[in-house]
Amino acid sequence: MTEAADSIDFVQLLDQAGRRVEHQDFAYAGTDADIAARLRDMILARRIDSEATALQRKGELGLWPPMLGQEAAQIGSARASRMPDELIPSYREHGVAWCAGIDPIDLLSTFRGTSMACWPSRPKNFHLYSFVIGSQTLHAVGMAMGMQRDGLVGNEDPDANGAAVVYFGDGATSQGDVNEAFIFAASYAAPVVFFCQNNQYAISEPIALQSRIPLYRRAAGFGFPGVRVDGNDVLAVEAVTAWALDHARAGKGPVLVEAYTYRMGAHTTSDDPTKYRKAEEEAEWRAKDPIERVTTYLLNAGAIDQAWLDRVAVESEALAERLRAACVELPEPKLEDSWHQVYANTPDLLENQRTEYLAYQAAFEVN
Amino acid sequence: MNLTMAKALNAGLRRALGADPKVLLAGEDIGKLGGVFRVTEGLQAEFGPDRVVDSPLAEAGIVGTAVGLAMRGYRPVVEIQFDGFVYPAFDQIVSQVSRIRFRSGGQFGVPLVVRIPFGGGIGAIEHHSESPEAYFAHTPGLKVVTCSNPLDAYWMIQQAIADDDPVIFFEPKRRYHEKGEVDTDADDAPMSLYQARVVKPGTDATLIAYGPMVRTCVEAAIAADKEGRNLEVVDLRSLSPLDDATILASVRRTGRAIVVHEAVGTLGMGAEIAARIQAECFFELQAPVLRVTGYDLPYPPSRTEDGYLPDLDRVLDAVDRSLAY
Numbered sequence: 141m142t143e144a145a146d147s148i149d150f151v152q153l154l155d156q157a158g159r160r161v162e163h164q165d166f167a168y169a170g171t172d173a174d175i176a177a178r179l180r181d182m183i184l185a186r187r188i189d190s191e192a193t194a195l196q197r198k199g200e201l202g203l204w205p206p207m208l209g210q211e212a213a214q215i216g217s218a219r220a221s222r223m224p225d226e227l228i229p230s231y232r233e234h235g236v237a238w239c240a241g242i243d244p245i246d247l248l249s250t251f252r253g254t255s256m257a258c259w260p261s262r263p264k265n266f267h268l269y270s271f272v273i274g275s276q277t278l279h280a281v282g283m284a285m286g287m288q289r290d291g292l293v294g295n296e297d298p299d300a301n302g303a304a305v306v307y308f309g310d311g312a313t314s315q316g317d318v319n320e321a322f323i324f325a326a327s328y329a330a331p332v333v334f335f336c337q338n339n340q341y342a343i344s345e346p347i348a349l350q351s352r353i354p355l356y357r358r359a360a361g362f363g364f365p366g367v368r369v370d371g372n373d374v375l376a377v378e379a380v381t382a383w384a385l386d387h388a389r390a391g392k393g394p395v396l397v398e399a400y401t402y403r404m405g406a407h408t409t410s411d412d413p414t415k416y417r418k419a420e421e422e423a424e425w426r427a428k429d430p431i432e433r434v435t436t437y438l439l440n441a442g443a444i445d446q447a448w449l450d451r452v453a454v455e456s457e458a459l460a461e462r463l464r465a466a467c468v469e470l471p472e473p474k475l476e477d478s479w480h481q482v483y484a485n486t487p488d489l490l491e492n493q494r495t496e497y498l499a500y501q502a503a504f505e506v507n
Numbered sequence: 508m509n510l511t512m513a514k515a516l517n518a519g520l521r522r523a524l525g526a527d528p529k530v531l532l533a534g535e536d537i538g539k540l541g542g543v544f545r546v547t548e549g550l551q552a553e554f555g556p557d558r559v560v561d562s563p564l565a566e567a568g569i570v571g572t573a574v575g576l577a578m579r580g581y582r583p584v585v586e587i588q589f590d591g592f593v594y595p596a597f598d599q600i601v602s603q604v605s606r607i608r609f610r611s612g613g614q615f616g617v618p619l620v621v622r623i624p625f626g627g628g629i630g631a632i633e634h635h636s637e638s639p640e641a642y643f644a645h646t647p648g649l650k651v652v653t654c655s656n657p658l659d660a661y662w663m664i665q666q667a668i669a670d671d672d673p674v675i676f677f678e679p680k681r682r683y684h685e686k687g688e689v690d691t692d693a694d695d696a697p698m699s700l701y702q703a704r705v706v707k708p709g710t711d712a713t714l715i716a717y718g719p720m721v722r723t724c725v726e727a728a729i730a731a732d733k734e735g736r737n738l739e740v741v742d743l744r745s746l747s748p749l750d751d752a753t754i755l756a757s758v759r760r761t762g763r764a765i766v767v768h769e770a771v772g773t774l775g776m777g778a779e780i781a782a783r784i785q786a787e788c789f790f791e792l793q794a795p796v797l798r799v800t801g802y803d804l805p806y807p808p809s810r811t812e813d814g815y816l817p818d819l820d821r822v823l824d825a826v827d828r829s830l831a832y
């Protein structure tokens with residue numbers, strides 16, 4: 141007997157109607173003010189995402205992978221982390237980037253083709269986007285191994301401990317790299333939280349093609365705990381990730397968190413989901429919107445009011461406007477800079493090539 | 508019929524699937540979606556999910572299972588979604604696909620085709636504009652080919668599938684939407700898969716190119732014509748084996764050779780071709796063999812790719828240098 145990969149059995153603390161629910165193992169530790177802060181994060185992150193999509197449509201970005209629908213999974217998990225945790229994203233983690241204090245314009249730059257992934261990683265330990273599916277999971281385990289050696293794991297003072305959180309998709313779980321990452325992390329009890337956003341699709345391929353059991357249950361086979369959480373419930377995601385992080389930081393080894401969610405938009409702006417999924421399915425998931433349920437809850441609880449929402453709306457429009465203006469002002473990259481970015485010490489071959497390139501360009505300008 | 512290269516490949520694959528029940532296609536998103544470039548559009552609907560298979564997201568798995576299928580007599584044609592994602596399958600291709608015939612003393616061959624959209628020029632993000640052909644051409648046991656136009660695409664894919672050896676089939680993605688005449692009713696391919704073609708005859712110098720750069724070189728030759736320089740353009744089509752006879756005959760006629768490719772210069776196809784030319788045509792050469800290639804850089808941010816990629820001007824600049832000897 142196998143449990144279908146899509147049978148829904150997950151940790152939920154806020155249902156889709158915006159009601160708090162009890163769970164035997166997990167509780168949300170924050171206040172309504174914290175929840176309002178999460179709501180603000182989610183609204184702003186969604187606005188960044190929709191503005192980027194719009195900029196791509198206008199031809200200002202080459203491509204954009206929308207995060208739409210995954211706000212709770214990203215904000216909840218990122219807000220559960222703190223320094224010195226390492227956050228290792230895939231390529232859709234715009235909400236995590238937001239929480240890590242990355243200027244969204246730096247994300248736009250990557251997708252405009254004006255830079256590689258050049259945001260300042262170190263201040264908040266938010267790493268490069270990874271476009272080769274699954275590759276970053278091994279790097280995360282290596283970082284966690286480094287943290288073990290740096291004395292950041294298993295200290296009596298929990299605040300002195302850290303762990304790595306690595307993001308990847310449901311599709312990525314089929315890659316050899318991801319499975320090897322599970323093995324290495326388990327063998328060394330490395331402090332890693334494997335945060336899988338199961339958004340039901342890898343481009344056009346449904347989850348059933350990648351897994352015949354719920355993803356979180358794979359962890360058992362590798363010898364560490366796995367938890368499935370309602371990925372559209374920011375309270376549950378934060379609570380579960382906080383637990384997983386504590387587990388890893390304490391030296392008890394890795395945890396797999398499967399955030400069960402939905403990619404409400406296209407895979408990227410180049411994709412056409414009507415070719416492979418039904419409008420009814422999309423509508424069903426729209427009803428589970430991660431932002432709406434929190435808004436409902438907070439309004440009902442009297443923790444926020446319409447004026448609060450209006451203020452956040454103004455703030456998000458201002459943010460979008462700034463991005464719109466800043467995107468077209470992004471400095472054009474110069475190819476000549478690339479030669480100095482390849483090695484710590486540029487070999488003569490590259491230095492000479494660069495000189496020849498500059499001479500060639502200069503000859504053009506004269507003619 | 509006037510077809511784009513993507514449609515010509517689609518027609519070639521359809522014909523191969525229809526002609527031989529052992530042919531099967533596999534890859535990420537190739538079924539319902541028809542592939543991200545729509546090269547396999549409609550084929551799953553026509554031939555069913557056993558013949559046109561959506562694969563789990565794992566390139567080593569795609570190629571490794573294709574080896575097993577091939578060893579049982581199937582003729583798998585696998586799609587790697589983008590050039591930069593073939594590397595997870597590199598071990599399978601280089602250590603297994605290429606050597607099964609050798610290791611088994613000829614008991615087993617691997618009649619596998621690995622289709623790879625390659626090259627830049629489409630404004631893509633990282634890992635979507637690579638030109639990794641030299642890695643494969645460097646590996647004994649593999650054949651490596653690339654088409655430059657819809658007619659070749661249509662025939663070459665069928666010839667690659669019919670070949671009993673593994674073929675790495677590079678498709679110049681920026682040319683997918685360029686059109687050309689293809690007679691899909693013709694019975695036979697116009698020429699061998701492993702033959703180069705002189706696409707434009709000339710007398711003053713030979714431009715040697717393949718895949719996406721063939722068109723660039725033809726445009727350069729047309730521009731040069733206006734300045735009274737008569738350039739010959741050779742489309743290699745096959746990178747391994749190389750059609751030495753066609754290459755050397757052309758260079759013997761013109762006395763000058765310029766190899767053009769998008770891939771980085773160091774140890775690229777140009778290096779091998781230049782070595783062969785100088786060894787065989789030393790006394791006929793009027794100038795050293797020159798190369799116009801991508802620079803020795805990882806593929807740069809897309810807003811700088813125009814400066815990175817060889818273009819008409821860089822080709823003509825090399826022609827000037829060659830003719831100045």
Ligand SMILES: Cc1ncc(C[n+]2csc(CCOP(=O)(O)OP(=O)(O)O)c2C)c(N)n1
Binds near residue numbers: 308341535566592595
């Ligand atoms: C090694 C590799 N193979 C293929 C691709 C092309 N590709 C990009 S995203 C994607 C699907 C990823 O699905 P999933 O892991 O579920 O993440 P999601 O996009 O849903 O966030 C594929 C196949 C890639 N980037 N890397």
Ligand SMILES: [Mg+2]
Binds near residue numbers: 311338339340341342
């Ligand atoms: Mg997914």
